[in-house]
Structure formats: C-alpha cells, structure tokens
Amino acid sequence: MPKMLRYLFSISLLITCTIAFSQETEEANSLEKPSFDPGIAIGINVGTFIVPFFEPERLGLEATGRIQFNNKWFAVGELGYENVSFDKDSYDYDSNGSFLRLGVDYNIFRVEEIGNNDNIILGFRYGFGVTDYKSNRYTINDDYWGDYEGTVGSGTSTAHWGEFVFGLRSEIFKNFYMGWSVRARALFYINNTQQLEPYAIPGYGKRDNSTNVSFTYNLEYYLPLRKKK
Numbered sequence: 764m765p766k767m768l769r770y771l772f773s774i775s776l777l778i779t780c781t782i783a784f785s786q787e788t789e790e791a792n793s794l795e796k797p798s799f800d801p802g803i804a805i806g807i808n809v810g811t812f813i814v815p816f817f818e819p820e821r822l823g824l825e826a827t828g829r830i831q832f833n834n835k836w837f838a839v840g841e842l843g844y845e846n847v848s849f850d851k852d853s854y855d856y857d858s859n860g861s862f863l864r865l866g867v868d869y870n871i872f873r874v875e876e877i878g879n880n881d882n883i884i885l886g887f888r889y890g891f892g893v894t895d896y897k898s899n900r901y902t903i904n905d906d907y908w909g910d911y912e913g914t915v916g917s918g919t920s921t922a923h924w925g926e927f928v929f930g931l932r933s934e935i936f937k938n939f940y941m942g943w944s945v946r947a948r949a950l951f952y953i954n955n956t957q958q959l960e961p962y963a964i965p966g967y968g969k970r971d972n973s974t975n976v977s978f979t980y981n982l983e984y985y986l987p988l989r990k991k992k
Contacts, residue, residue: 804829804940806983811843813980820849821963827981829868837868839886845894845965854901860894860920862966868928884944886928892965893921896957918957922964924950930979940983948975 808825815822825843832838841864848857866888872881898915930944950973953964961970968975 801833802831802985802987804831804983804985806940806981808841808843808979808981810978810980820847822846822848823965825966825979827983829983831985834874835870837870837884837886839866839868839888840864841888841966843966845963847896847963852902853904854898856896856898856962858894858896858961858963860892860896860961860965862890862892862964864888864890864926864966866926866928868930880934880940882932882942884928884930884932884942886930886944888926888928888946890924890926890948890966891922892924892967893919894961894963894965895919896959896961898959915957915959918955918959920953920955920961920964922950922953922967924948924964924967932981932983934985938985938987940985941981942983943978943980946975946977946979948977949973950975 804827806827808827811823811825823843823845825841828840828842830838842862844859844861846857846859849855866886868882868884868886870882871885872883874881895917896919897917901913901915903911903913926946926948928944928946930942932940932942935941948967950964950967953960953970955961963969968977
C-alpha cells in the first residue's frame, strides 16, 4: 500500500509540474509574440507649419498615410504641396508645386511588452516632385553696357530623388501616435523647361544641393482593420 501511495504521489507531482511548465511556456510565447491588429494610419507633418518661422519664403502642407502589415513592416505614402515666393533687390521668384513620396518602413524595436506599440524606424522613400516657377523681374548690373532688366516666363521642373529614413514613433493615447524622423536625401534627376532653375524642389529642398537632410514631426491616428477579440 505505501508503494502504491508513493506511485500515485509521483504521478500527481509529474502532472502538476507539466501543467505549470505548459502555462509558463504559453505566457512566454504571448510576451514574445504580442497580439497585432493590421490597420491604416493617417496623419500630418506638423513640421511644415514650423518651417516659415525660419524660412519665410516657404509655405507648405504635407499629409502622411501608412499601412501596417505586421509588427515589423509598413508601407508609407506622403503627399504634399509647397509655395516659394520672395522678392530680392536683383530679382523676384514665385513657384507652386506638389510632391509624392512612396516607400517602406521597418521597425527594429523588439517588442516584449503586451500593448507596447512603439517603433524605431528604418526606411526608404522614392520621391517625385513637380513645380511651376517664374520670375517677373530680374536685373543684370553692368557698368559698361548699362543695367539690363527682363523677365522669365513660367516654366516647369520635375525631379526624382531617394531618401533614407530614421525615426521614432510612439503611441501616446489609444490609437493616437506621435513621431519624428530624420531624412537623408539624394537627388537622382531633374528636368527644367527654362534656363532658370527652380529655387527649391517641393518635398526635397533647395535645388542647389545634390543632397539634403531634413526633419519631420508627425501626428497620426491609427484605424485598425479588425476589432480585437
């Protein structure tokens, strides 16, 4: 009889340990693979409202959208508009243009906490911009022949570029995100219909630079495509 009791006790202990280990494994797996709901985020780059304080000649607007496929990958689109207008002693300049950037972001942040939706982003964008520009007045000073004044009619410029992205994105309220990014841009190609080149390329920056570095500050709202169970 004592042997039977010891045998039953051993079996009970083994079953208890097995159940406990199974529960711990399930909890660990839930931490390693947090639940995820695919969705779409729409937002705005509020940095465009700050630019005019430092460069009064520039005025623009930029909207963003992203599709989140899983915890790591995002498809991103950015669309915007920019006007540049100024008047200097020797010439004036006015332009209106728009741009589109498409690309992907990859989240390198390892999520170990359920409900943590923060991201550390590495990404790439392909950018395309088009702008119409003109100069209603320019003056060429010449002491010998005398000053010459003229105008440059409306022209159109198209440009293509690429950019690498590094940024942070954090959920500050339920489905409401705030984030910033640093962009390193390289101009691939530009085409002008006038001899005068544009002062700036919408979505890229000043034309006289073959490379550019810029900063974005986004506010986004996330729309889950399915409800959590």
